[in-house]
Every structure is written in structure tokens, then in C-alpha cells.
Amino acid sequence: MKLKTKNLLTLAELTPKEFVQLIDYSIILKKELKRNVNKPVLKNKTLTMIFQKPSTRTRVSFETGMYQLGGHAINLSSNDMQLSRGESIEDTARTLSRFTDCIMARVYDHNLLEKLSEYASIPVINGLSNSFHPCQILADFMTIKEKKKNFKGLKIAWIGDGNNVCNSMIYGCALSGVKISIATPKGFEPDKTVIHESKKFIDINLTTDPVNAIKNADVVVTDTYSSIHNIDSKRINKFLPKYQINQTLMNNAQSDAIFMHCLPAKRESEVTSSVIDGPQSVVWDEAENRLHTQKALLASLIRA
């Protein structure tokens, strides 16, 4: 499949149909890989990966994904690039477009991705910004589809920080028609524009009460209280103990609810070990699915 959009910066570039097709394509790629089938659809193609922030899953899944599709990935820390000595984003984008076929960047300021995509003639993928993490949410909805079979009638509960992953989760819900209930402390709500745009398509319940949010949820999601761009040891006091996902809180969700977390997790902080290591947790499938969704995305964005 080929996507209409040139870039993937927020998920809002996708149509609902494309979102579902990408997930279905990822499921096919996963099945093929399990049978040792790797079609070299990106033979001779190169992905440039730029990291302003650390990463384990995003870096390894993109690099492995390119390799399995017959292509190649170059990993660059922004500190090692001329960007760190003042070369402009515009000139970096123009240069990389002459050598390689796609850019994936993990950045602080989301505007930097917009600028990169404006001046690059090749696709630009957001590998996480302070505002969004679209690739994570593709993997999350693939995992939900695998576990629940269908998006229809599902309810997601997001408990904790209304952060970059939460913003993309809301877009994912709007694209799939899944209801979402979000419990955050006051002042930690997700982006107002994302809520406003998504409310046109789905029910969004915003609350400060985690028990209210998790009631009858099919999928329970949280993330760290300290994102890479938000490291402040006092932040945790705004969340604990009220917003921690523990078994007592989980018991308010559907009995077959699944627990998700993009990882890395801080055990006994946003989630207890008994939940993340327990039978309702699907976090390792979720992590694995980063590989399959990344491959589907790369194959659908990079032109022949």
C-alpha cells in the first residue's frame, strides 16, 4: 500500500481507512516474518535516523525493519552532525534528501520536524517529539487489534500524564472510532487542540478521577510521569499514589482488559510490577509490534 501523505508527523495526516490498512499490513508482515518471509521491497533504500534524545525500541525497530525490507539505516546522534555546529535544518533536510530515501527523527521541539519535512523532498517520520509519538500508537493499535480482534465498541482508559504518547493515542482513537477516557491530575491534561479536533469523531471523557476513567475499560494505558523532556523529580508527587496502575485499580476495568505501556516503564511508579508482569499485560507484544508497524510504515511511505 502507498499512503497519500508524504510524512508522518502526528497521525492526523492519515485517513481512518489508511490507519486501519497500515495495521492490517503490519499484521501480514508479522505473519510473513514468522514464516521467514522477508520481501525486499526497500532494496537499495536508505533511512536516515536522527536522535536528539535516547531510544532503545525506536532505534532498533527502525534499523531492523529497514534491514528486513532489504534496505539500510544510518543512525546519527544530532550531536555528531553539523546541526550541532549551526548548520540549518533547511540545509540538513536538502542534503539528506540527495543521499537517502527517508528521514526518521526523534526531537524535542515538534516544529523542528515540520521544518525538516518542509525542506526535505523525501518522507519525514516522527520518531517522538515533545508533543507526539505516532509510531508508538500504530504499534499500540496493532496490539489492540491482535488481542481484541475488532475496534468496534472498545473503550481505552489513559491514566497518568497527558503527554506526547497520550496526544497520539487520542488521534489513534479518532481514526479507529474507539472511545477514550483520560484521567490526569489538574495541569497535566493532553493537548487542547488534539482534544478539540478528535471530539468531532469520538467520545472523550476527561477527568481527574482514575477510578471513573478505568471503569469498564477494555484497554488500560499509562506512561512514565517523567518524559525525556520533562525530567523533574518532584513531578511524581502530583501522580502518586492516586494514578498508579495497580491491581486494585485494574479490577475496575473489564475482567479481560489488557494493560499497555510504551516503555520504558518505572516499576512501582506509574505501574506496579504485579500488573506489568501480570497476565493482563501485553507490553512485550506491544514492543515487538513496533518492528512490524515500522516496516509497514516505511514500505508505505518510501517511493520506489
Ligand code: CP
Ligand atoms: N517506546 C519507545 O519509543 O521506546 P524508546 O524510547 O526506547 O524508543
Ligand code: NVA
Ligand atoms: N513519554 C515518554 C515516552 C518515551 C518512549 C517520553 O517522551 O520520554
